[in-house]
Amino acid sequence: MLTTLLVLLMINTTVAVITVFREPRDIAATWAWILVLILIPVLGFIIYSFAGRKLSQRRLFAYQGQDTSAMNEKIADLIQEADERGKREGFVPHFNETQASLVQAQSLVTLFQNINQTSLATKNRVKFLTSGRAFFDHLKEDLRQAEKNINLEFYTFYSDKLGHEIRDILVERARAGVEVHVIYDALGSFGTTKRFFAPLRAAGGHAAPFLKRRLTLIDFQLNFRDHRKIVVIDGKIGYVGGFNIGDQYLGRDKKFGHWRDTHLRMTGSGVYSLQAHFLLDWNASDPKRPMAVTSDCYFPPLSLALQGKSNLQIVTSGPETDDEQIKMGYIRLIQLAKKRCWIQTPYLIPDDSTFDALRIAANSGVDVRIMVPCMPDHPFVYRATQYYAAQLAKYGIKIYYYKNGFLHAKTMVVDDHLASVGSANLDFRSFKLNFEVNAFLYDSDLAHHLAHVFKQDLTVSSEQTVTSFAQQGRWLVFKQYVARLLAPIL
Known part of the structure; x- marks a missing residue:
């Protein structure tokens, strides 16, 4: 009986490795899928057939x-x-200050022109x-x-x-x-x-x-x-x-x-x-x-x-390319921050590059604040959000739970001139799997308005600190760590 189980396990593992490696994907997603296929025999392959296959050539x-x-x-x-x-x-x-906004944003404008063929939209x-x-x-x-x-x-x-x-x-x-x-x-x-x-x-x-x-x-x-x-x-x-x-x-x-x-x-x-x-x-x-x-x-x-005075770029991203245009825009925005970087997102599951950009900004003296919902709409995804929120808090990033209902906004405000509003969350799915669209805004009035909205939302939010995260129950922390292992495929 034991020998049979070992043989079946070896067969399952071999097929899992072949199945995952036959399609190119990043290493994090590769290991996450191998984990699913090995730990959940048969059912894992059914899940993979619906959620793991790459976009077809057609x-x-x-x-x-x-x-x-x-x-x-x-x-x-x-x-x-x-x-x-x-x-x-x-x-x-x-x-x-429209020109001042464009001066700070010039490298971002050029980035999108190169990787998304997106012109600067004026007026x-x-x-x-x-x-x-x-x-x-x-x-x-x-x-x-x-x-x-x-x-x-x-x-x-x-x-x-x-x-x-x-x-x-x-x-x-x-x-x-x-x-x-x-x-x-x-x-x-x-x-x-x-x-x-x-x-x-x-x-x-x-x-x-x-x-x-x-x-x-x-x-x-x-x-x-x-x-x-x-x-x-x-x-x-x-x-x-x-x-x-x-x-x-x-x-x-x-x-x-x-x-x-x-x-x-x-x-x-x-x-x-x-x-x-x-x-x-x-x-x-x-x-x-x-x-x-x-x-x-x-x-x-x-x-x-x-016509008006605001400059902006409409940026799309999706799995039809490997450029991850909106993610690159988010990272460049974070890199440009000198004073503040305030973010609202319902799902906080950053990949390593985005995580590092946030950590570097915070350690450089930038006021980094991230607001997420206080409740889940997808429980497993929310546990991963809680995990990353706790990790980011360790680097001095201020984490807030919005408590007046459900926060679904996807916004970023950088300093006094730059901002982004769109459909893309700060997570693996929006970066790599979904078709998304964002407006990147280069206008001081728009940035100030979004910052004002963020401040208003703070009045109905609670700050989560390193201490409060440390007081979470062990079962909750366990679920967060499990969700984190599967974060690249959530």
């Missing part, structure tokens, strides 16, 4: 095979035309929305005013009360002749079926699950989720941030209560970049009904009435 080609040169050239021409028109008409945006007007009520009130009003086209992309589009309300607005605009396209993630929108979007399709609109051309068991994967939140209306108004579409984001879920998130609404040249990324996502998800990536209806001229 899906990779859907992204990598798209030619973006003409679209990028069109966007550059539109921005240049807006600059020249502004000069002719005497339009001079309010200064307010933007940005408004922050930090409650579900404010976000959805603005969104619904803008959707109702749409005249030509509406493009929405959300990780979660639930078929609940709010989901039906948003869908019905889209149906009404489609019947009025507005072109409507919706991308949703099949897993993130679990429970929302094709039937839910049937009224939209009947009205002439379109809806497609992200990169899911067939929903079969063989094709199903838990990884590589479309975590982006993009809205573009008439090519003039854009939204990006952390909110999804569902009742819980309005605080209607008793489990979470108040939902604290951060989204931004923008007009200006940054909308062109959001539009470009949506078009690429749509054409990769529904190649039988492609959208014209250089159409004037998606990229209208930038009118003076929509």
Whole structure:
């Protein structure tokens, strides 16, 4: 009997090693998967088949095979035309340290130009929305005013009360002749079926699950989720941030209560970049009904009435490349900090490079503060968050638990000029596995506003110290250490 068990264990271990090493991945994820496959025979392989496989070559080609040169050239021409028109008409945006922001951010701008082919978007007007009520009130009003086209992309589009309300607005605009396209993630929108979007399709609109051309068991994967939140209306108004579409984001879920998130609404040249990324996502998800990536209806001229003073870059990242663009942006932001680096994230599971960047900043005298929720939405992930929070606290980083409901915001504020708002968490999944989008902001007023919001959230948060972490129960600490071992694949 013992001999049989040893033989089976050797076979299981051998197959586990072959299974994991046959696909290239970073060493941390490699060892985490080997641990799962060895410690959980049979079941571990089932889990791996859904959550461990790399993105298929078919899906990779859907992204990598798209030619973006003409679209990028069109966007550059539109921005240049807006600059020249502004000069002719005497339009001079309010200064307010905008140049100072760009001086500090120049290396970050160059980084994104090189690894994400993302141009600096100028002349933007940005408004922050930090409650579900404010976000959805603005969104619904803008959707109702749409005249030509509406493009929405959300990780979660639930078929609940709010989901039906948003869908019905889209149906009404489609019947009025507005072109409507919706991308949703099949897993993130679990429970929302094709039937839910049937009224939209009947009205002439379109809806497609992200990169899911067939929903079969063989094709199903838990990884590589479309975590982006993009809205573009008439090519003039854009939204990006952390909110999804569902009742819980309005605080209607008793489990979470108040939902604290951060989204931004923008007009200006940054909308062109959001539009470009949506078009690429749509054409990769529904190649039988492609959208014209250089159409004037998606990229209208930038009118003076929509312009502001803020500079920003729209940055995307995903498993179709190994560049980890948003993670690189986060690290560069941390490196640029001289006075403060304040972070909000629901999931704090940094890889070694991000952990070291935070540790170096704190040891260099930077005021590093990280705010996370006081409650889990994914218990196993939350234990890993607690582990890393405790470790970072040892280096003088101030850790806060937000206690007024659930904190879902993904923000970073650096000094007086730089900030980031988007969909990417400070964790392995957002860095390596999910398709994400962030706005990196180079404007002192925007940075000061986000810092003010952070201070307000501090009033309903509790600081966690080295002492308080040391007082945690042994069983809780054990769960945290186990979660940490599997952090690269959570």
